[in-house]
Amino acid sequence: ANTIVDFTDIPAAQSGMSALQILQSRVAGLAISGTPPNMSVQLRNSGSPLFLLDGQRTELDFINTLPANQIEAVEVFKGTEGAIFGSANGVIAIYTKRGNKNYKGEEKGPSPGLVTIKLPGYYQAREFYQPHYGAPVMNAPAADPRRLTLYWDPEFSTDIAGKGEFIFNTADGSGNFQIATEGISLNGDPSRGNATIYVAPKGK
Numbered sequence: 001a002n003t004i005v006d007f008t009d010i011p012a013a014q015s016g017m018s019a020l021q022i023l024q025s026r027v028a029g030l031a032i033s034g035t036p037p038n039m040s041v042q043l044r045n046s047g048s049p050l051f052l053l054d055g056q057r058t059e060l061d062f063i064n065t066l067p068a069n070q071i072e073a074v075e076v077f078k079g080t081e082g083a084i085f086g087s088a089n090g091v092i093a094i095y096t097k098r099g100n101k102n103y104k105g106e107e108k109g110p111s112p113g114l115v116t117i118k119l120p121g122y123y124q125a126r127e128f129y130q131p132h133y134g135a136p137v138m139n140a141p142a143a144d145p146r147r148l149t150l151y152w153d154p155e156f157s158t159d160i161a162g163k164g165e166f167i168f169n170t171a172d173g174s175g176n177f178q179i180a181t182e183g184i185s186l187n188g189d190p191s192r193g194n195a196t197i198y199v200a201p202k203g204k
Contacts, residue, residue: 003027003076013068019094022068027076039064043078043090050087054099063094072097150177174201 005026007013012022020041024032029044041060043049051058053066075093077084082091151168158164170177179195 002078002081005074005076007068007071007073013071017068018064019066019068019071019074020063023074023076023092029078030076041092043076043092046079047089049090049092050082050085052085052091052093054094054096063092066094066096070096070098072100156183170199174199 003026005023007019007022010022013019020032020039024030031042031045033040039060041048048060051060051063053062071094073095075091075095077087077091077093079090080088082089085091150170151166153166156164156166175198177197177199179193179197181193182191184190
C-alpha cells in the first residue's frame with residue numbers, strides 16, 4: 001500500500017533537514033545515497049522513482065532545494081502502485097503548504113518552481129437572433145424563408161411536472177420542421193426528444 005507522511009506532525013521538518021532525509025527514516029524500502037548534486041534515490045532497489053510536486057512532474061535536483069518546512073505531506077507509491085502515473089519505479093508525490101487551497105500562510109502563492117498562468121476565455125455566448133414580426137420597420141429587408149433554425153433557447157427549463165412552454169415564429173416558407181430537445185435532469189440524467197411540425201402555405 002502507499003505510504004503517507006504528514007510533515008506537519010514532524011518536529012524535524014521545521015529544522016534544516018531536507019525532505020528526503022526525513023522520508024528515509026519513515027518510508028520502508030527508500031534508499032538514498034550520495035550527496036547533492038550526485039544524489040540517487042531508489043524504492044525497493046528499483047530505479048529512480050518519479051517525483052511529483054503538487055501534481056506536476058519535477059526533478060530530484062529541485063526536491064533537494066525544497067525546504068522541509070514548506071511541505072505539508074508526502075505520499076509514496078511503491079512498485080506497481082506507481083503505474084497509474086506511468087512509472088514502473090514508484091512515485092514520490094510531494095504536497096506543499098502553498099499548494100493547499102486552504103493555506104492561510106503569509107506567502108500564499110504558486111508552489112515553488114511552478115509558474116501559474118491564467119488564460120482568458122475566448123468564447124463569448126451569442127444571443128440567438130429571431131426576426132421581429134411585430135411593428136413594421138421601414139425599408140427592412142425581407143426575412144429569409146430558408147432559415148434553418150427557427151428557435152433556440154439554451155436556458156429553457158420545465159416546471160415541477162416536467163412541462164414547459166415557448167413561443168416562436170415559423171419561417172415564411174411552408175413545409176415540415178423538426179423539433180429537437182436535449183437536456184439534463186436535476187439528478188444528472190440526460191434526455192433527448194424529437195418531433196415534427198407542419199407549416200401550411202399562406203392562405204391555406
